Amino acid sequence: MTASARYERVVRKAQADGRVPALSVALRRADREPWVFTVGDSGNPEHPLNPDTRFRIGSITKTFTAVLVLQSRDDGLLDLDDPIGKHLPVPAHGDATIRRLLSHTAGFQREPYGDIWDTLQAPDATEVLAQLDRAERVLPNARRYHYSNLGFAVLGQLVAKLRGGAWAEVVAERVLGPLGLTATTLNPPPQAAVGYLVDDFSDAARPEPQTDLGGVAPAAQLWSTASDMATWASFLAHPATADPDGKVLAASTLDEMRFPATVTNEAVWQTGFGLGLIVEPQSRWVTHVGHDGAMPGFLASAYGRRGGDDLPDGLGAAVLGSSGTSRVIGEVVHELLKLAVELDPADIKPWKAADPAPREYRSVLGHWYSEGTPFVFSWHDGALRARLTELPPDSPPAVFAPLPGQPDVLRTVSGRETGELLRLTRDDSGTVVRMHWATYRVTRRQEGFDGGAASDGGE
CATH class of the missing domain: 2.40.128.50 (Lipocalin)
Structure with a gap:
């Protein structure tokens, strides 16, 4: 069985076992054409499932916001240890540092003020900041990891203010355009898949509403394709292949982002969090770096692989699914990255004698x-x-x-x-x-x- 056939079988099994209405998957590496595969039904009669079908990527959006923050730092517009109140007019919690917000260690409550997942009405950009005095600091600063969409909403408003435009405009101009991620958009295009809640006890699937996150967009708003997200994952892990000229971010800055700032669980050290990036240890010397995403009706994962023998340059993968409950989506991306190295390892370059040491x-x-x-x-x-x-x-x-x-x-x-x-x-x-x-x-x-x-x- 060829490598492509093995990949396809893994994806087909995940879609069937996980009962995912539509699954779109891509593998990217520098020395091969991208491998892209879809299985299932988009739920959109006018636009059947294909590689250009768009899925919501949820919190993978946070990695774009994090890159914008580090761009601003590299351009001298901020210091990561600046309190957020130095740059934004906030009524509370202005002492939270940018670094702590990036690593989810600032202690911010998870969501903005109000029951937005009941009302499906998110605050706008102005309200996100104005209502900070109603949001709790649920943990002391730097005490431990606590995931916060609110924290990244604030970071999105930070880069918007520093760059003099809306967050969506800034991410399009400074990241999506330079990397050619033309299928990644703020809002769903006509070829968007329908997201579903799949019933646990039958084969029924209920369409979920499309939710506009307003001022919380920097945490989870974007839509994309598996191909774009595999390219993005490759950039996060191996910028030299996806962004060789450093147009978006210096390779050394991405090194900084990937270094774990905290662990997500003090008892089981199996996941780390850097500056906006999740770090998943695999076998020895190997890590997967990227992020997962969840929104009503959708789950997504995009990771790049680093370290270990036989690693192809620029290896990244993305798995996007139209189910909000099938956790198999987050497992497939790691399985495919592992298989890509086992079944189609990097070519072995012959050793050549070089100049002696100085x-x-x-x-x-x-x-x-x-x-x-x-x-x-x-x-x-x-x-x-x-x-x-x-x-x-x-x-x-x-x-x-x-x-x-x-x-x-x-x-x-x-x-x-x-x-x-x-x-x-x-x-x-x-x-x-x-x-x-x-x-x-x-x-x-x-x-x-x-x-x-x-x-x-x-x-």
Whole structure:
């Protein structure tokens, strides 16, 4: 069975077992044409289900708002540790920081003031802010994770104010357009699928109302296709393939967004939350990064895969369904990403000899000890690296970059001790004989903290 046939079988089984009226799925990677598949009935007689059918993506919308916030930070319009009240006229909770709102650790109640899921009447942009004094701070700032649509509604109004336009205009101009996400829209187009509530005890399905979220749009309003969302997932995980020129966001900023700021459950550390992004650990060294979405009649998931052997560049997947209750939709996206690596791994690139390490770093290469523990230093891909000797070869190394004009002082730019300095000490011949990493001494022989060799024992 081909890889495509296996993918199709997984999707067909999910649609049948999960009783999802319509399911649209896409896999994207840099070295293949996108794989797109649909199964079911759109519920729209004038527009039968096809790859251009639009589904509501719910809270995946939050990832677009988060990117807009980080764009604003990179452009010098805000600091992530600014209180929201510095930029918006809010009647309460102005001390909540932008960073805490992005990571759902500001303690805001989940929804805006009022029973909007009873009335299906959301506040407009002005009301979202004006009614903050009626909304609770259900937890102290920074106490723990607590998901909040209200928090992201406020962030959406923040970027709208900073950019001088409505949130929908800003996301279209600064994200959707540059990435070519032409099927992603604020409102449902004519080819939109109908969303359903599927009965637990029969095969009946009730159409759900289409709800305009007004001022809460930055948290969950958008509609899209599986193809657009697979591209978006690829961008979130591997911006170099989807946005090679950094038109939307610098790759280093997306690294920052993906780093977990909190866990969603203190007892079971299986899901992390970064700056607007969900981080789902998989097997060793592998994570899936993206977001899920839920709105009346719809569930959606879009994730990109990072790390591990055989990973194709830019691997992202999206699963959009027209059921508001079938949790299988959120499971299929992770299964497809895993299968894509197992069934159609990245091509193996032949090893080629490269230029040697620069002369000033050649005496660093080899085995060293720090705190009595062995490390190996090497030069690969144009950078000095270090790894604990006991770790497997595929474990992420520490990577160093020299400070400008100071070849003997390097910054750890990734891996162990990120941010710390590595200082080289040379003898009269220029050979590196000792190093200090994060201020800990690094030596060629195994030494105690008093400088004595371990092999000397107590002598």
